[in-house]
Amino acid sequence: MTAGRESILRQGAQEMGLGLSDLECAKLLAYGDLILKWNKVYNLTALRDPSQVLTHHLLDSLSVVAPLQRQCPAAARMLDVGSGAGLPGAVIAIMRPDLSVTCVDAVAKKAAFLRQVSAELGLRNLNGMHARVESFGGSYDVISSRAFASLADFFIGSQQLLAPAGVWMAMKGKLPTDEIEQLPPDLAEVFHVEQLQVPGLDAERCVVWARKSAA
Numbered sequence: 001m002t003a004g005r006e007s008i009l010r011q012g013a014q015e016m017g018l019g020l021s022d023l024e025c026a027k028l029l030a031y032g033d034l035i036l037k038w039n040k041v042y043n044l045t046a047l048r049d050p051s052q053v054l055t056h057h058l059l060d061s062l063s064v065v066a067p068l069q070r071q072c073p074a075a076a077r078m079l080d081v082g083s084g085a086g087l088p089g090a091v092i093a094i095m096r097p098d099l100s101v102t103c104v105d106a107v108a109k110k111a112a113f114l115r116q117v118s119a120e121l122g123l124r125n126l127n128g129m130h131a132r133v134e135s136f137g138g139s140y141d142v143i144s145s146r147a148f149a150s151l152a153d154f155f156i157g158s159q160q161l162l163a164p165a166g167v168w169m170a171m172k173g174k175l176p177t178d179e180i181e182q183l184p185p186d187l188a189e190v191f192h193v194e195q196l197q198v199p200g201l202d203a204e205r206c207v208v209w210a211r212k213s214a215a
Helices: 002-015 024-041 050-062 065-071 089-095 108-119 149-161 175-182
Strands: 077-083 101-107 126-129 140-146 162-172 190-194 205-210
Touching: 002 024, 002 205, 024 050, 024 089, 024 162, 050 089, 050 162, 050 205, 065 089, 065 162, 065 205, 077 126, 089 126, 089 162, 089 190, 101 175, 108 126, 140 149, 149 162, 149 175, 149 205
Parallel strands: 077 101, 077 140, 101 126, 140 162
Antiparallel strands: 162 205, 190 205
């Protein structure tokens, strides 16, 4: 089963332009196993099937690694908001050891899970924090979310945490045209929307890139 999952993971990553090292592949699969293990006790995610965790969580999160590399090629501080089981934050931490990734979630057990992931997989660059983003502190070069809230709510709730030259990275399903059009002009400027193709996932995906408005 593990060999089959590894093959699917490697092939899917390759289709997205990512060549996984043996260590990256092992850590991603181990992370998926931890999600399934903890799911038996804690409700981390609605998915219980290993193949769905592979496609809907691991590959889906891997789909933003190449776009993130283009937008943020250097070492930086990243905040993943409403991270849940660590998606995409934990996956990005595995793939980008140069990034310091903080995953924040309002549910304590999800933050505890991420601290366990960090310890078990030796991810010194991954930290799980239990807090509401509105009351969180710090300054981050990239702030990400995955189906967390509307763009306006995401930007408003985290704007105090975005560094002056920082960017928001919002993972979405269908292109959120209405949400983009309804953004207050003094809040944020969407400068790029990138369509994503996730192997094995028959659903629309995109990532919305934004920065603070200059106004």
